Amino acid sequence: MHGIGLWWRQPDHYDWLTSYLKGRRLLPFMRWLMFVVLLTIAAAIALTLASPAGPQTPAQRIAAYVASAGLAVISVSYLYRWPTRVQSQVFSIAGNACIAAGVLAEADPRTAMIGAVAFVGLAGYVAFFHTAPFLVLTLGTGVATAVVSAVRIAMAGDTAMAAAKLLILCGGILAVPFCGQVMVHWLSVDSLKSSTDTLTGLPNxxxxxxxxxxxxxxxxxxxxxxxxxxxxxxxxxxxxxxxxxxxxxxxxxxxxxxxxxxxxxxxxxxxxxxxxxxxxxxxxxxxxxxxxxxxxxxxxxxxxxxxxxxxxxxxxxxxxxxxxxxxxxxxxxxxxxxxxxxxxxxxxxxxxxxxxxxx
Missing domain, CATH: 3.30.70.270 (Reverse transcriptase/Diguanylate cyclase domain)
Incomplete structure (x- = not known):
């Protein structure tokens, strides 16, 4: 419990990781990467509108339209410039909501289950740049979306398949971001040590x-x-x-x-x-x-x-x-x-x- 408490309260890595990327001239690459990834998810949600397994009711189609448009706006924001910490946090929360809405709007729960994989990329970004509460929010939203899709599959009569796909999906959603956050934590420790004078404890x-x-x-x-x-x-x-x-x-x-x-x-x-x-x-x-x-x-x-x-x-x-x-x-x-x-x-x-x- 003590270790969990320390993990929960640790500060985010946004400033030092942004400075690290900027110092190595990798920030433009990251902006383009976020633009492409988010725009790809937005396009995927928009394409489901043309599928028989996609959104069918007016409410589902409106949710898909809003989710696709919201992700597209966020992606263009990254293309324009790298966000501040607060803007990045807002984008992360909005991205959660858009992906969940776009996935749950699909009429076929099996395709919705596949769509929940999109949370892996967003959770990986949050794990690298933001705090544990933001990561838990993202993972919780992703798992909840997958559970809703699994329940819909089970209600259609295939409980075993619903449980199997849920376990596989949750393994991917949970494992990748947590590994990413552990890695970036130790990178920050090494970066701090490389920037500190060992005798005085002052920065070098x-x-x-x-x-x-x-x-x-x-x-x-x-x-x-x-x-x-x-x-x-x-x-x-x-x-x-x-x-x-x-x-x-x-x-x-x-x-x-x-x-x-x-x-x-x-x-x-x-x-x-x-x-x-x-x-x-x-x-x-x-x-x-x-x-x-x-x-x-x-x-x-x-x-x-x-x-x-x-x-x-x-x-x-x-x-x-x-x-x-x-x-x-x-x-x-x-x-x-x-x-x-x-x-x-x-x-x-x-x-x-x-x-x-x-x-």
Whole structure:
């Protein structure tokens, strides 16, 4: 029961899996795949209207028309652009309803039983991208549709065949999505590990880019916030390692990471990107970014081992959605890096701004 509870409460994989697909340029393929699959199911339901075994009564035919049209609209939405998490959840619920209506509208329960196979594809999508409650809703709808069709077959006099087909269908509907959700769960665990620095527990460079891009995607552009990147390099860290040893150096790095966590908030991204290098990004006003960076500089200077840090800051105002967020982040990091080296050349334990440094 404890394991089931953990599974039931685990967050969805929508954001990280979408970022994963986008980073590998697979999102257009997924959009086309969803478009083709959903449009195929819509066309299949529409074709049943021309079959003697398909919908016959006015109510059945209306249900089939609505189900086919609804799936077609959802498929075109995927072709237009990849949905947000909420839109995807709405599409999943609507897809459930459309497939169930289209299948149950068929006059012949045997063909309806075959049509319930369409739930496998939808449940697989939900298993990969959404939470356990959404998966249970989808599987429950699919199984309920199959049970209704099996009861209709049994009432026609073939109980054994109804039970046999129901067992085969439920095995497919249940097994494939659950296997998919287990697989994507372990993929997310591996992805998290590959994006995390093992010593400090902070994100590494890959994790930083993922978090920074998420900040830009969710920015409120109407308020024209500043996106600021700070490059941080510890002063004299090599000398500390040579004199006090690597264990002391590791403790310093962990202490600096804790300082970053203390300063960070909901609109920040932090990371350890090198031996003694850290990155700190914020989405806020320019004054707030400078205040928090000064707070962080003082916190690092207060670390017991007498370590200080040189900071380089680069900012840009966000007036509209960034067309190429990855390139924007890389550009800011390069400018912040130049400013950081200027601070280091001036003696360290200070903040330099990119606009003050010749590029």
């Amino acid at each position: 460079r890959r994790g930083f880019f993922r978090s920074a891009q998420a900040l830009l995607r969710h920015a409120d552009y109407r308020s024209r916030p500043y996106f600021t990147v700070a490059m941080i390099d510890l002063d004299g860290f090599k000398k500390l390692n040579d004199t006090l040893g690597h264990p002391a150096g590791d403790m310093v790095l962990v202490a600096v990471a804790d300082s970053l966590r203390h300063v960070s908030g909901s609109n920040t991204a932090i990371a350890r990107v090198g031996g003694e290098e850290f990155l700190f990004a914020q989405l806020c006003t320019l004054d707030e970014a400078r205040d928090s960076t000064e707070e962080l500089r003082k916190a690092i200077a207060a670390v017991p081992w007498g370590v200080t840090a040189s900071f380089g800051l680069a900012s840009t105002v966000i007036r509209a959605p960034a067309l190429k967020p990855l390139e924007l982040i890389e550009w800011l990091i390069a400018r912040a890096d130049s400013a950081m080296y200027a601070a280091k050349r001036s003696g360290g334990n200070q903040i330099r701004y990119a606009e003050d440094v010749p590029q």
